[in-house]
Amino acid sequence: MQAEATYLKLSQQILEQYADLPLQRPLPSEHELGALFGVNRQTIRAALEELERRWLIRRVKGSGTFRTRRYEYRIGPDIAPSFTATVRASGGDPRTENAKPVTRPANASEREILGLPANAQVTVLERVRFIDGAAVSTATSVLPSARVPRLAAVIAPDDSLDAVLRRHYGYTPVRQWSQSRLASPPAQIAEVLRLRGRPPQILLRGLVSCSETGQKLEYVESFLRPDVFDVVTEVGKW
Amino acid sequence: MQAEATYLKLSQQILEQYADLPLQRPLPSEHELGALFGVNRQTIRAALEELERRWLIRRVKGSGTFRTRRYEYRIGPDIAPSFTATVRASGGDPRTENAKPVTRPANASEREILGLPANAQVTVLERVRFIDGAAVSTATSVLPSARVPRLAAVIAPDDSLDAVLRRHYGYTPVRQWSQSRLASPPAQIAEVLRLRGRPPQILLRGLVSCSETGQKLEYVESFLRPDVFDVVTEVGKW
DNA sequence: CAGTGGTCTAGACCACGCG
DNA sequence: GCGTGGTCTAGACCACTGG
Numbered sequence: 001m002q003a004e005a006t007y008l009k010l011s012q013q014i015l016e017q018y019a020d021l022p023l024q025r026p027l028p029s030e031h032e033l034g035a036l037f038g039v040n041r042q043t044i045r046a047a048l049e050e051l052e053r054r055w056l057i058r059r060v061k062g063s064g065t066f067r068t069r070r071y072e073y074r075i076g077p078d079i080a081p082s083f084t085a086t087v088r089a090s091g092g093d094p095r096t097e098n099a100k101p102v103t104r105p106a107n108a109s110e111r112e113i114l115g116l117p118a119n120a121q122v123t124v125l126e127r128v129r130f131i132d133g134a135a136v137s138t139a140t141s142v143l144p145s146a147r148v149p150r151l152a153a154v155i156a157p158d159d160s161l162d163a164v165l166r167r168h169y170g171y172t173p174v175r176q177w178s179q180s181r182l183a184s185p186p187a188q189i190a191e192v193l194r195l196r197g198r199p200p201q202i203l204l205r206g207l208v209s210c211s212e213t214g215q216k217l218e219y220v221e222s223f224l225r226p227d228v229f230d231v232v233t234e235v236g237k238w
Numbered sequence: 239m240q241a242e243a244t245y246l247k248l249s250q251q252i253l254e255q256y257a258d259l260p261l262q263r264p265l266p267s268e269h270e271l272g273a274l275f276g277v278n279r280q281t282i283r284a285a286l287e288e289l290e291r292r293w294l295i296r297r298v299k300g301s302g303t304f305r306t307r308r309y310e311y312r313i314g315p316d317i318a319p320s321f322t323a324t325v326r327a328s329g330g331d332p333r334t335e336n337a338k339p340v341t342r343p344a345n346a347s348e349r350e351i352l353g354l355p356a357n358a359q360v361t362v363l364e365r366v367r368f369i370d371g372a373a374v375s376t377a378t379s380v381l382p383s384a385r386v387p388r389l390a391a392v393i394a395p396d397d398s399l400d401a402v403l404r405r406h407y408g409y410t411p412v413r414q415w416s417q418s419r420l421a422s423p424p425a426q427i428a429e430v431l432r433l434r435g436r437p438p439q440i441l442l443r444g445l446v447s448c449s450e451t452g453q454k455l456e457y458v459e460s461f462l463r464p465d466v467f468d469v470v471t472e473v474g475k476w
Numbered sequence: 477c478a479g480t481g482g483t484c485t486a487g488a489c490c491a492c493g494c495g
Numbered sequence: 496g497c498g499t500g501g502t503c504t505a506g507a508c509c510a511c512t513g514g
Contacts, residue, residue: 005482005483005484006483006484007483007484008434008435011435026499029498029499029500030499030500031498031499031500039484039485040484040485040486040487041485041486042483042484042485042486043483043484043485045500045501046483046484048500050435050436053435053437053438054422054435054436054437054438055438059499059500059501060492060493060499060500061491061492061493061499061500061501062491062492062493062494062498062499062500063492063493063494063499063500064493064498064499064500065499065500075473076473077315077473077474175474176474177472177473177474178472178473178474179470179471179472179473180418180470180471181468181469181470181471182420182440182464182468182469184292196246196501197246197249197288197291197292198288198292199291199292200291200292200293200464202420226420226438230419230420231419231420232417232418232419233417233418233419233471233473234415234416234417234473235313235314235315235415235416235417235471235472235473236315236413236414236415236416243501243502243503244502244503245502245503264480267479267480267481268480268481269479269480269481277503277504278503278504278505278506279504279505279506280502280503280504280505281502281503281504283481283482284502284503286481297480297481297482298480298481298511298512299480299481299482299510299511299512300479300480300481300510300511300512300513301480301481301511301512301513302479302480302481302512303480303481434482
């Protein structure tokens with residue numbers, strides 16, 4: 001049996017040594033840590049990579065290495081997750097940015113999911129969510145255009161889609177089903193989330209319908225950074 | 239804006255080049271790939287690490303680098319996941335290994351979850367699951383000892399716990415609730431799963447009760463390797 | 477025993493962020 | 496402009512797997 005590698009022992013030491021560092025304060029630089037522990041910088045990097053894999057630190061080129069915190073995000077039959085409320089409650093500064101909605105013909109899978117006829121149009125809304133200025137999740141909502149006429153003219157870049165559905169269109173949106181899994185994001189989304197490469201992210205899919213009529217209102221696909229969100233998906237009776 | 243790094247371009251090239259390689263055949267060695275693409279071995283390693291992060295390849299010391307396949311594993315209100323059936327259906331060779339059950343006093347959290355009185359005993363069963371000889375998941379089941387007397391004498395190393403509960407004890411076990419999230423496993427479990435370091439795994443928690451009486455039978459915590467299982471957790475009406 | 481991937485060193489250049 | 500982390504090279508030794 002082989003002894004534990006240097007970089008794994010170092011990762012444990014670094015973890016303990018800087019456990020109480022404020023979240024805004026950087027750890028010593030990789031060069032400094034190398035000197036401190038008497039090892040090559042690449043060995044320090046291997047140790048930090050282990051901690052980064054475990055979502056305990058985050059490294060930012062040009063700025064430094066920082067401790068992280070994850071936001072618990074529960075998804076269950078009776079839980080309607082609110083991004084803004086969750087983050088605010090934990091002392092973070094959340095922000096949502098809507099792109100301009102685009103209207104186009106629905107493809108086969110969208111028609112299937114939303115129960116639309118062959119020539120239906122859908123309106124697609126891309127959103128990016130930020131915490132303290134960093135992009136942490138994307139969401140793509142697909143809505144039947146007939147149910148949200150002139151959405152592009154109605155929604156502002158920082159509006160909540162849920163609020164617009166309620167106030168402007170008079171719907172009562174409820175989550176009909178949700179699904180979570182891990183998946184490698186498309187390159188474009190990886191770029192928005194400022195990932196290196198395309199590491200797997202948490203993929204949430206869901207269908208929102210109207211409480212009164214049962215009409216299908218919105219199909220949403222969302223990628224969440226697992227280093228930021230501790231997503232807990234709950235099934236069954238609680 | 240900076241051009242894409244060499245190792246990321248290489249990872250894409252390698253992916254395309256060896257997309258059709260049989261699962262049992264290794265890719266060329268890191269040294270060979272370095273020579274083929276005219277880059278240093280560490281650059282090849284960075285490319286392979288990217289593919290490993292995305293669970294597209296798996297590297298085995300002493301043997302080589304192989305393409306991987308993931309098993310879809312659905313968890314939902316009406317779905318009782320069966321490891322053995324799922325894997326067999328996909329052409330894999332599943333095996334389960336039970337450790338010897340241990341009986342000890344229940345701790346506070348176990349009493350809370352299982353609804354047990356202060357001085358109750360629990361019987362704890364550790365299991366490891368293998369596919370084609372590789373450890374892919376662990377499970378720890380905690381059962382009220384009073385409901386499964388002499389479990390240690392009854393269960394064989396390769397028995398299914400579900401089957402023993404049905405046949406020997408006459409229960410009809412049903413899943414009452416399940417929960418999935420990502421978590422760094424304890425060092426001991428990381429070792430069993432042969433992970434390097436302690437990268438986050440899929441943590442499944444669940445409660446099994448008796449269909450007729452509603453008695454709580456089993457609390458289970460399970461770690462699944464995300465490179466092996468594509469766990470899909472479904473919530474809501476389908 | 478030969479070949480594999482895992483670890484570690486020494487050094488270099490670069491893009492990025494912040495002041 | 497300076498210090499940060501990101502990338503890349505060259506070379507070395509090791510533990511593990513398989514025949």
